[in-house]
Amino acid sequence: MPFAIRDIIDRLRGDVPPLDDTVDVLLGPGGPDTPVGGAAVAFMPSIEAIERAAALGANLLIAHEGVYYSHRMPERLPDDDPVYAFKRDLLRRAGVNVYRHHDDCHRPAPDPITLGLVRALGWEAALERMLPAAAVLAVPAMRADEAAARVKARLGLSGARFAGDPGAVCRRIGVLAGYRGGGGLAVPLLREERLDLIVAGEGPEWETPEYVRDAVHLGAAKALLFVGHAESEAPGMRLVAERLQEACPGLPVHWLDDKPALRYL
Amino acid sequence: MPFAIRDIIDRLRGDVPPLDDTVDVLLGPGGPDTPVGGAAVAFMPSIEAIERAAALGANLLIAHEGVYYSHRMPERLPDDDPVYAFKRDLLRRAGVNVYRHHDDCHRPAPDPITLGLVRALGWEAALERMLPAAAVLAVPAMRADEAAARVKARLGLSGARFAGDPGAVCRRIGVLAGYRGGGGLAVPLLREERLDLIVAGEGPEWETPEYVRDAVHLGAAKALLFVGHAESEAPGMRLVAERLQEACPGLPVHWLDDKPALRYL
Numbered sequence: 001m002p003f004a005i006r007d008i009i010d011r012l013r014g015d016v017p018p019l020d021d022t023v024d025v026l027l028g029p030g031g032p033d034t035p036v037g038g039a040a041v042a043f044m045p046s047i048e049a050i051e052r053a054a055a056l057g058a059n060l061l062i063a064h065e066g067v068y069y070s071h072r073m074p075e076r077l078p079d080d081d082p083v084y085a086f087k088r089d090l091l092r093r094a095g096v097n098v099y100r101h102h103d104d105c106h107r108p109a110p111d112p113i114t115l116g117l118v119r120a121l122g123w124e125a126a127l128e129r130m131l132p133a134a135a136v137l138a139v140p141a142m143r144a145d146e147a148a149a150r151v152k153a154r155l156g157l158s159g160a161r162f163a164g165d166p167g168a169v170c171r172r173i174g175v176l177a178g179y180r181g182g183g184g185l186a187v188p189l190l191r192e193e194r195l196d197l198i199v200a201g202e203g204p205e206w207e208t209p210e211y212v213r214d215a216v217h218l219g220a221a222k223a224l225l226f227v228g229h230a231e232s233e234a235p236g237m238r239l240v241a242e243r244l245q246e247a248c249p250g251l252p253v254h255w256l257d258d259k260p261a262l263r264y265l
Numbered sequence: 266m267p268f269a270i271r272d273i274i275d276r277l278r279g280d281v282p283p284l285d286d287t288v289d290v291l292l293g294p295g296g297p298d299t300p301v302g303g304a305a306v307a308f309m310p311s312i313e314a315i316e317r318a319a320a321l322g323a324n325l326l327i328a329h330e331g332v333y334y335s336h337r338m339p340e341r342l343p344d345d346d347p348v349y350a351f352k353r354d355l356l357r358r359a360g361v362n363v364y365r366h367h368d369d370c371h372r373p374a375p376d377p378i379t380l381g382l383v384r385a386l387g388w389e390a391a392l393e394r395m396l397p398a399a400a401v402l403a404v405p406a407m408r409a410d411e412a413a414a415r416v417k418a419r420l421g422l423s424g425a426r427f428a429g430d431p432g433a434v435c436r437r438i439g440v441l442a443g444y445r446g447g448g449g450l451a452v453p454l455l456r457e458e459r460l461d462l463i464v465a466g467e468g469p470e471w472e473t474p475e476y477v478r479d480a481v482h483l484g485a486a487k488a489l490l491f492v493g494h495a496e497s498e499a500p501g502m503r504l505v506a507e508r509l510q511e512a513c514p515g516l517p518v519h520w521l522d523d524k525p526a527l528r529y530l
Contacts, residue, residue, distance in 0.1 A: 047479045069448040083483060083485075161529060162527065184335070206331070206336070207334045220347075225530075261428045265426070
């Protein structure tokens with residue numbers, strides 16, 4: 001008997017209890033009882049990813065971010081925008097359902113998105129502690145610019161953004177996936193975990209980068225590397241795909257790798 | 266008779282009525298009645314900017330962003346963080362008051378921050394319309410990658426982030442300073458103003474960049490350039506400094522140029 005969409009969602013959620021307020025939502029022509037012929041997993045549910053899922057015979061696309069370019073699902077789609085209209089119609093026409101696996105995805109301990117990133121960085125053996133929103137690593141001493149070069153090479157990045165002291169000797173590194181590079185999370189982590197370097201996806205430019213700038217001005221050896229949101233969370237979604245395949249023997253599960261939308265000039 | 270801090274704030278605010286809820290705040294050892302021996306203007310009130318203001322004999326530093334690494338002033342500063350503690354004590358020790366000129370700064374029509382950016386880009390003659398949160402430009406046709414190269418050169422950027430079609434022919438460009446590159450502002454603007462290119466400071470990576478990616482996948486010739494938050498708003502703060510100097514003859518007003526905290530690797 002084939003898996004229904006609700007079975008897949010149950011396996012993705014695991015043993016975390018349902019949330020009252022969540023951005024995780026199922027969009028598309030089917031409902032939770034729809035049988036799943038195949039599943040695809042991507043970081044972004046771009047139009048191209050939806051088309052690739054359909055071409056692979058997958059009627060369920062599991063993605064980390066939202067379909068309609070905002071964290072919260074818009075209350076109403078603009079009725080005069082051809083991009084929104086095409087995407088909405090594409091789901092129906094291609095018979096692809098998109099399930100957003102975001103809030104529940106981050107809830108297990110350890111967070112598979114953080115774990116996937118730490119593994120992609122080749123730093124799992126250096127993992128000292130996994131916090132709800134960050135990994136704390138204890139690494140052999142290296143300069144911040146060496147650490148940045150290593151991160152760029154491991155993640156295959158063409159660019160990244162850096163703040164602080166390139167010569168800072170890094171022994172303790174904090175890794176924060178996605179939009180967790182903001183000051184509310186990253187600044188207390190720097191202080192409380194006595195970190196030398198933060199590696200994060202993205203965050204507001206006037207928060208953590210400015211704290212690091214001020215700290216370095218006072219003589220502290222601190223640094224920050226923003227690797228990009230997609231770049232920091234795609235490895236974790238790939239891990240989610242691998243785990244789903246293990247949990248659903250017989251179900252075709254396809255990982256859709258993709259280039260980030262932003263590139264460096 | 267010297268200007269008091271409240272006189273300077275009145276001149277900065279101009280004829281916009283006071284806001285009930287604002288991030289604009291005066292921090293430091295003095296109050297609104299403190300006589301101003303000299304004023305300095307910067308985008309960021311970094312520790313270095315505060316020290317430079319003090320060295321110039323300026324006891325008032327006017328800055329666009331917050332002192333303590335967040336958009337809203339923290340209700341309570343962490344009591345075990347040496348960077349916060351140093352900065353708080355520095356204001357007292359150096360006798361520098363920091364006035365955040367942010368919300369009121371953006372309220373005149375045209376917004377001086379947007380106008381300063383358009384001028385720095387050399388595009389004031391191309392200005393078609395100034396909206397509350399954006400400038401709409403009609404430019405001679407150029408490719409998006411040519412426009413990006415021009416923007417980088419005019420702003421002196423070592424890097425920038427780009428999404429969309431480098432070959433898109435751009436005749437209509439939207440310019441959004443600061444954090445206005447998010448989907449809530451930039452996506453409707455692209456549609457309603459039939460823009461080919463958005464030039465913005467920063468914005469969440471999963472919003473406008475993903476919309477542009479999808480639009481290009483459907484064959485639309487669209488592009489997006491994120492130039493950096495500080496890079497996009499510093500020219501406008503420089504304009505604020507020039508206007509303050511005109512409004513306060515005899516008051517020494519110093520523009521503090523600075524490098525952004527983030528650099529590209």
